Amino acid sequence: MSMNSFGHLFRVTTWGESHGPAIGATVDGCPPNVPLEPAMLQQWLDKRKPGQNKYTTQRQEADLVEIMSGVFEGKTTGTPIQLMIRNTDQRSKDYSDIMEKFRPGHADITYWQKYGIRDYRGGGRSSARETASRVAAGGVAREVLTAMVPGLSITGCMVQMGPHKVDRDNWDWDQIAQNPFWTPDAQAATDWAAYLDGLRKSGNSVGAVVEVVARGVPAGLGAPVYNKIDTDIAAAMMSINAVKGVEIGAGMGAAELTGEDNADEIFMGPNGPEFSSNHAGGILGGISTGQDIICRFAVKPTSSILKTRQTITKSGEAAEIITKGRHDPCVGIRAVPVGEAMMACVLLDHLLLHRGQVGGNQGVIG
């Protein structure tokens, strides 16, 4: 019942604050004998790393991950893997303003009320910096998944920035890595660039919707009730900073459908059951169907903006605040690799849980 952990058998505990010496993740329960080297994790951290273009924070962090334990001669040993990322870009600056005032939309006020202490130099545990630890841990999960389930892939992308959604007719998986927004719609990438540049220059920010798709997930992962795989995906995504909504398959839109429209019909294909559609998002009754698992989550706009906002001080006085600093105009962009990492952790965890309880699927079709 750790407050900073997620997962059951594949269990990740993250630690560290934005302005301390380092952050990291303790990864427990990893299967042994899986090849693992820092470069395998670094590729995902580089994807999340700030300062890569003008659409993300200009904070410069190398985000170099070190494997401190759990790996011997390039393979996992089955013991805890400690991943450490040193904080390198901590500017000395004048914090007096945010030390005494609560930034609207931030955890400052609740953090203070609860704990009576917080590192006012940054968001502490609430900083988006914490997500680097998730990405590192997710990299471990990806390597194990690769070893255990060939053909499984996890891809995240942005499908909405502010009010602007992608056109799903333009969907091109190869496009995702070609633009700074990780979007599959080349036209959206162009449009969003102009839109976000305007917001950034005006000192404003905007929200986004991220979609994470897992392909090649075997049927049978999950359970009918609390240990539903969608329960754990919802928890994993909602646990990311700034996320305010999570959807599986048809998501909130399922409310608008009739039973006739919603239920995916079933057919027999050459390799097992196939479905006429995927409103279920790859999950029926909490258990994977073998279709793509599809999850979306909404990321609220960065609350640190160059606009004057009304707030109060610790002593309860009215005050105005402008949050200067190096913040993301659309933090949803950098949430893409984070969502992928969380999906990887959940899938591996359920793969191990399924193997533990059931050993492998017990029911045969056909």
Next chain:
Amino acid sequence: MSMNSFGHLFRVTTWGESHGPAIGATVDGCPPNVPLEPAMLQQWLDKRKPGQNKYTTQRQEADLVEIMSGVFEGKTTGTPIQLMIRNTDQRSKDYSDIMEKFRPGHADITYWQKYGIRDYRGGGRSSARETASRVAAGGVAREVLTAMVPGLSITGCMVQMGPHKVDRDNWDWDQIAQNPFWTPDAQAATDWAAYLDGLRKSGNSVGAVVEVVARGVPAGLGAPVYNKIDTDIAAAMMSINAVKGVEIGAGMGAAELTGEDNADEIFMGPNGPEFSSNHAGGILGGISTGQDIICRFAVKPTSSILKTRQTITKSGEAAEIITKGRHDPCVGIRAVPVGEAMMACVLLDHLLLHRGQVGGNQGVIG
């Protein structure tokens, strides 16, 4: 790491299947000395009970809850509370059709693949019947909350049926208990009645959105990262059968907002901080702010409909299926008390966790 439990310190494990002798909930970690009698739980079960009007399934279940342990002379003892609800309306009928065929949109196919065994007479653990156990457990949580936090209230309601949303200008809390849809908008209740009657007669079903609001929640519950109160709310709601999306505050709509629009400004009120708006849904950085906690979730349409659907049999043959039986045309209606119950459990759990780690809020404002 129980697969059928939720909660940390206030921990509920549900058990039982729709066609077995009984279902129930084992409630562990309940504080002692709280008055508890069956009638306190029965009121909520009656709200969820089927067969009360033509808009819900005609299955007749008394849903009488028995307290088997954990209560002595009308008060909780601090030991496990076993709540049992006997199944009473199990018609003998011909199950040969659903025994061999998988119902589209149901857990039948995944359940079979995973376990290789399932009680084909009903949905087993995937049956909506499981939620009666949650409502009973939630009733316990409500009584403890009443004892520990006077003034705290939890109210669920339907805010959308199919494509039809309530008009929030018509919002009237007192209206909720006055109509069969638990909606705060009297006009919507009238409109939905006609709409749902049409669907029901045509053998179809429809989805819905349920909103659960907790008022009077103290600031300080939750934690910045994985043990965020919104993480646990998301998990709790997504764990309910048929739920496909969960939102906190602005929810998926947060994606459309700018930082300027989204961040709720802070003012000092007579009893502590107040906010200009509540896009945060009462939670900042995973910790409650003292504002209303607002959660919404989408319930997909019942998959059991009187429409012919394409499917396959266990032996992989193509087949058609019509799911006869006594099903809900809009199962979202009965999800209202279930959502309330889950919210009650999460809030109590976090109240105990907060007391455990921190003892009480450490930071003072003003």
Next chain:
Amino acid sequence: MSMNSFGHLFRVTTWGESHGPAIGATVDGCPPNVPLEPAMLQQWLDKRKPGQNKYTTQRQEADLVEIMSGVFEGKTTGTPIQLMIRNTDQRSKDYSDIMEKFRPGHADITYWQKYGIRDYRGGGRSSARETASRVAAGGVAREVLTAMVPGLSITGCMVQMGPHKVDRDNWDWDQIAQNPFWTPDAQAATDWAAYLDGLRKSGNSVGAVVEVVARGVPAGLGAPVYNKIDTDIAAAMMSINAVKGVEIGAGMGAAELTGEDNADEIFMGPNGPEFSSNHAGGILGGISTGQDIICRFAVKPTSSILKTRQTITKSGEAAEIITKGRHDPCVGIRAVPVGEAMMACVLLDHLLLHRGQVGGNQGVIG
């Protein structure tokens, strides 16, 4: 983090108090498709059942176990198995004495201080009656072990009553079921009968040591540190009422050995490694070796005796107390099947954990 549960993947939560309507166990995480019928559990409950001879309490309980869920057509479904045992022998009597006075050696005083409420008609959760639930759950574990690991056996026996130890040269496995003390030493059974009869008639009681041996356990279960199989065995046994010490292999006596005497030498046998001795009790570095797993635990004497003892009342007044009632002169006797049940639960849990993380042993010898 349930306070009344044990196990990780195979997880048991017990509930119920000695003077309520029933007690039971909620068994979660059980693999599917394992044959299970009440009679398979009843055999173990009958072994623990009181009133079978003059050496155990004369309380008459049928201890009939009902399977309320999780089994369909005689096989486990992989969902929670609810086991219920109704309390049938609750005599109405005058409880005024023990209602106001704390019985020395009992949980009365601590229970009262902590919770401020307790069912004074019996020991509540502290009653040895709770162990019936464990025996039922252990019966489920045994059936799954039988299905998964042919040849695995678990046998408990008494090896010491008061100061009288068995003579290990007299050890005869077949003798265990032949005497009321479950001891493998026929001579000890005779001697103890006279000894215990004397104690019983004088209104006194005595402690005992129980040994539980698991044969045929595969190598590889457990983990090097906290999830050591011996950690979980120690916790499982110490969680039984009245247990004050737990030993693995050489146990407390390991302190007296030199390194030369203690370390079991290794040889290659026809079916894998063999050892010159078993001081390790079948566990090295927290992981099973394939040798017999040997555990012993000490059960203190029943505190309810017909001797006048000094105590205090709830109001802090000095008082004398004699605990009348139907108590066991040597409760260690009935702890034998309880210890077996706990061993079964721990072994199955670790079998599932091992399969989950590792899939099966990765290292080959020879």
Next chain:
Amino acid sequence: MSMNSFGHLFRVTTWGESHGPAIGATVDGCPPNVPLEPAMLQQWLDKRKPGQNKYTTQRQEADLVEIMSGVFEGKTTGTPIQLMIRNTDQRSKDYSDIMEKFRPGHADITYWQKYGIRDYRGGGRSSARETASRVAAGGVAREVLTAMVPGLSITGCMVQMGPHKVDRDNWDWDQIAQNPFWTPDAQAATDWAAYLDGLRKSGNSVGAVVEVVARGVPAGLGAPVYNKIDTDIAAAMMSINAVKGVEIGAGMGAAELTGEDNADEIFMGPNGPEFSSNHAGGILGGISTGQDIICRFAVKPTSSILKTRQTITKSGEAAEIITKGRHDPCVGIRAVPVGEAMMACVLLDHLLLHRGQVGGNQGVIG
């Protein structure tokens, strides 16, 4: 369900292997605002540190602990505390012997069978080095206990080396820190010095019994069944490398007592209940009584000895082995601060659990 964690609300996860770059502990759930500096932890690590005299291993480790997170301006923040200890004394030497052969009494053989990979340069996670992480984490628990329960103290000592027990009539608390064996009996210290020197010179080793006493523990911590405080103490101590037995109060000796001798009589003292004796070891029915909590555990002799032993190789060939290296002739000595640390962690965890569920003792006596 982390395999390398212990504790519920105060939860410690250790990581790292003896021959990797570092080891450490991730401490989650710590209350905020408790003063914490490295020196507060270092004092306990120094007590456990090897190489301090000829009775412990000559491995030279500075064992300097670094606090990587969770502390701000000298106080805990309520977020995860990462404690890191770099490994500094890793000699390059020829490992070919222990790479291929299994050392009797070591985890080598089981580790290999389970995982199929192990760092043959040392014991990996099974190394006694792992206990440094526990001592660091225990140091945090001690500081919190000091802040929350003034007057609570935890003292460990050795009460038996090989067959030689202390004379309890010689017990002197102040003597414990005055000799290299942490024993309260000055005469024993003298005798053991000669005894152990002889064993050491002959290349042999010996076992020991460690006693840990917690004074000033408030009544009311724990629970009647699985969450018994003695359950968690047993698990905590048995999880330490080389421990083979754990006792509470009268321990295994409780088996020899009659009910009349065992049950501690109760009297009313000026500050609450007092007892005529403490066979219960400060715990009744799993809940603390307010008396001293007394625990003992047996540590087996170091298996790494300079004696020729029979073993096998990975390929199953018979072989002889002498384990050279810098090992402890009586590893029980260095287990003393480890046992103290585990006790501190368990007590703090139960203090938080008690506060969480119950808020504070509900029952008044007198």
